[in-house]
Amino acid sequence: MSEFRQNLATGEWIIIAAERARRPESFARVHQSLAELPACDPGCPFCPGKEDATPEAILTLPSPAKPGVWEVRVVPNKYPALAPDDEQNVQCSIHDGPYLKRSGIGRHEVIIESPLHNSDLPLLSKSHMEAVALAFHQRYNALIQIPTTELVLLFRNHGPNAGTSIVHPHSQIIATSMVPGRVRTKLYEGQRYFDKYHRCVYCDLLDYEVEYRQRIIMENEHFVAFTPYASSMPYEMLLLPRHHHPTFSSIEPDELRDMAHLLRDLLARLWRLLDNPDYNFVLDTAPEHMSRVPFYHWHLAIYPKITTPAGFEIGSGIGINVIPPEQAAVDLRNTSGARVTQEEMRR
Amino acid sequence: MSEFRQNLATGEWIIIAAERARRPESFARVHQSLAELPACDPGCPFCPGKEDATPEAILTLPSPAKPGVWEVRVVPNKYPALAPDDEQNVQCSIHDGPYLKRSGIGRHEVIIESPLHNSDLPLLSKSHMEAVALAFHQRYNALIQIPTTELVLLFRNHGPNAGTSIVHPHSQIIATSMVPGRVRTKLYEGQRYFDKYHRCVYCDLLDYEVEYRQRIIMENEHFVAFTPYASSMPYEMLLLPRHHHPTFSSIEPDELRDMAHLLRDLLARLWRLLDNPDYNFVLDTAPEHMSRVPFYHWHLAIYPKITTPAGFEIGSGIGINVIPPEQAAVDLRNTSGARVTQEEMRR
Numbered sequence: 001m002s003e004f005r006q007n008l009a010t011g012e013w014i015i016i017a018a019e020r021a022r023r024p025e026s027f028a029r030v031h032q033s034l035a036e037l038p039a040c041d042p043g044c045p046f047c048p049g050k051e052d053a054t055p056e057a058i059l060t061l062p063s064p065a066k067p068g069v070w071e072v073r074v075v076p077n078k079y080p081a082l083a084p085d086d087e088q089n090v091q092c093s094i095h096d097g098p099y100l101k102r103s104g105i106g107r108h109e110v111i112i113e114s115p116l117h118n119s120d121l122p123l124l125s126k127s128h129m130e131a132v133a134l135a136f137h138q139r140y141n142a143l144i145q146i147p148t149t150e151l152v153l154l155f156r157n158h159g160p161n162a163g164t165s166i167v168h169p170h171s172q173i174i175a176t177s178m179v180p181g182r183v184r185t186k187l188y189e190g191q192r193y194f195d196k197y198h199r200c201v202y203c204d205l206l207d208y209e210v211e212y213r214q215r216i217i218m219e220n221e222h223f224v225a226f227t228p229y230a231s232s233m234p235y236e237m238l239l240l241p242r243h244h245h246p247t248f249s250s251i252e253p254d255e256l257r258d259m260a261h262l263l264r265d266l267l268a269r270l271w272r273l274l275d276n277p278d279y280n281f282v283l284d285t286a287p288e289h290m291s292r293v294p295f296y297h298w299h300l301a302i303y304p305k306i307t308t309p310a311g312f313e314i315g316s317g318i319g320i321n322v323i324p325p326e327q328a329a330v331d332l333r334n335t336s337g338a339r340v341t342q343e344e345m346r347r
Numbered sequence: 348m349s350e351f352r353q354n355l356a357t358g359e360w361i362i363i364a365a366e367r368a369r370r371p372e373s374f375a376r377v378h379q380s381l382a383e384l385p386a387c388d389p390g391c392p393f394c395p396g397k398e399d400a401t402p403e404a405i406l407t408l409p410s411p412a413k414p415g416v417w418e419v420r421v422v423p424n425k426y427p428a429l430a431p432d433d434e435q436n437v438q439c440s441i442h443d444g445p446y447l448k449r450s451g452i453g454r455h456e457v458i459i460e461s462p463l464h465n466s467d468l469p470l471l472s473k474s475h476m477e478a479v480a481l482a483f484h485q486r487y488n489a490l491i492q493i494p495t496t497e498l499v500l501l502f503r504n505h506g507p508n509a510g511t512s513i514v515h516p517h518s519q520i521i522a523t524s525m526v527p528g529r530v531r532t533k534l535y536e537g538q539r540y541f542d543k544y545h546r547c548v549y550c551d552l553l554d555y556e557v558e559y560r561q562r563i564i565m566e567n568e569h570f571v572a573f574t575p576y577a578s579s580m581p582y583e584m585l586l587l588p589r590h591h592h593p594t595f596s597s598i599e600p601d602e603l604r605d606m607a608h609l610l611r612d613l614l615a616r617l618w619r620l621l622d623n624p625d626y627n628f629v630l631d632t633a634p635e636h637m638s639r640v641p642f643y644h645w646h647l648a649i650y651p652k653i654t655t656p657a658g659f660e661i662g663s664g665i666g667i668n669v670i671p672p673e674q675a676a677v678d679l680r681n682t683s684g685a686r687v688t689q690e691e692m693r694r
Binding site for chain 1: 358445519
């Protein structure tokens with residue numbers, strides 16, 4: 001019989017429907033193999049030589065090996081969901097009949113992670129992956145300085161089922177002028193847990209999972225990766241820093257390196273286990289005005305897009321997951337997390 | 348510049364990004380034309396003659412025209428997300444380390460809406476569509492009688508992007524042994540609104556939209572259909588009964604007929620405007636133990652699946668909608684809601 005499980009950090013429930021379980025290889029997908037892509041696509045706005053197809057770069061990290069070549073490049077999104085307040089719009093809610101609205105003030109940037117059109121995070125060298133993480137951190141810290149910023153959200157959409165149409169490897173970062181509802185719910189649940197137990201719910205999860213071991217995928221000095229107890233979809237992964245930091249701003253350089261290595265490791269496992277599936281990842285942090293609270297703990301979640309949420313999930317908010325996270329952890333542990341080679345890519 | 352808009356009934360915010368707007372015909376989709384399907388598929392478990400491929404029928408509505416033939420048939424889902432409590436599991440939450448879990452108790456049924464494999468709701472006659480609505484109502488009323496039922500959710504997944512793999516026209520109904528989080532949030536927001544204004548938020552929305560008119564798609568005696576102010580995706584539609592009923596159980600026969608007609612009308616408009624797109628619909632009702640509350644009002648929402656939620660939506664809970672609902676209402680009003688003909692289907 002299936003079971004409901006509650007996410008301790010959000011209060012959300014999900015259904016583990018193991019009777020409907022499938023083997024990893026049974027998840028059908030339409031994928032464009034990297035091997036079919038050129039190293040440079042003349043039609044791609046993110047490829048070297050097409051730098052004038054994007055707005056001017058905000059940050060450029062040079063290649064240590066090739067002088068004059070960029071390794072990571074951050075540009076404003078040409079079609080931003082949120083934009084700077086050029087028109088001096090007042091930063092407040094306005095009545096519109098019985099409803100409320102606000103100006104779409106914020107920032108929307110693209111982190112181009114490699115000059116190579118046919119690369120991807122699991123293929124990067126360790127030092128290149130560290131440069132990507134450095135770009136994440138530098139842009140995060142710059143965006144929180146803007147007075148209208150209330151929260152900065154970093155995310156990556158990989159593949160069409162994850163909502164991207166551009167294949168060139170990239171992540172995105174959005175600074176919003178309000179704390180989004182989903183983040184507010186998590187802050188509220190974290191605060192309620194702290195009020196009850198005087199402990200950070202994420203610190204408690206971490207301690208329990210490290211001791212229980214059944215859902216651990218991989219650990220290093222500063223980070224632990226596991227499949228959450230109430231995973232809402234197959235092979236969902238959570239990357240949690242061991243040190244209690246409410247926000248991403250205060251991560252130390254050695255922690256950032258460990259995060260980069262573990263993230264590449266997890267994405268390489270996912271790539272091998274599910275044949276380069278579509279996925280989203282989201283870096284979830286408290287707003288900076290809560291940078292010292294005892295009840296929140298930033299983290300990074302990876303959501304493979306190999307199943308489709310349907311009417312029940314939309315109406316109830318309850319995910320139906322056909323792979324129990326204990327099984328997902330076994331599958332991911334038994335898959336290599338080493339850097340994906342050019343040879344593997346061509347297979 | 349884009350704008351944030353708040354959903355008055357849920358408290359959720361969305362972004363209207365009109366600068367990214369697209370024409371209806373520009374939404375790319377992979378669709379299987381009904382014209383390519385046979386009227387009866389020997390491999391389909393929902394086709395007449397394959398009645399033994401499903402568990403025994405719970406409800407069968409006979410065809411008024413063809414004696415001995417069913418028009419609508421309801422069966423238990425062969426692979427249920429939730430199932431009856433055969434093992435006498437205790438109906439309570441159980442600790443699992445620091446987490447909570449519960450047995451997956453409930454019901455999961457399939458409403459086969461037509462014996463024809465290549466039919467669909469917009470193609471049904473008015474009386475056939477009324478029979479479908481009658482099956483919805485009869486199964487809803489039966490499922491709320493089961494002691495373990497806390498909420499009944501009726502939904503339809505149309506097409507692969509909406510999470511279905513079976514093309515034979517069908518809806519689903521799930522009785523859950525808990526009130527799902529998304530429903531609890533809406534109940535809570537409805538109660539807060541009532542506490543503040545002593546009015547039902549849905550009655551207020553209805554009054555405002557009927558007067559404002561810019562977002563109205565279509566009305567009849569008992570129902571109003573409009574595009575919500577804070578639509579989270581292009582062409583989202585809301586079908587609201589004029590009469591304040593907290594739950595679906597108490598709908599009157601003439602109201603049910605009006606709902607059937609208006610639902611077919613809206614799905615026909617969607618079919619014509621976006622070339623038979625994938626969509627979900629969800630019938631949202633309060634739990635029956637709240638059947639007399641003044642602060643909730645059941646409704647039916649249609650969510651076209653022509654865009655893909657990505658990392659930002661997942662992390663923030665904020666949808667980015669590229670078609671302002673005022674424009675969506677114009678497009679839908681300017682499209683015919685008449686029954687889709689066999690000729691149109693073959694085009």
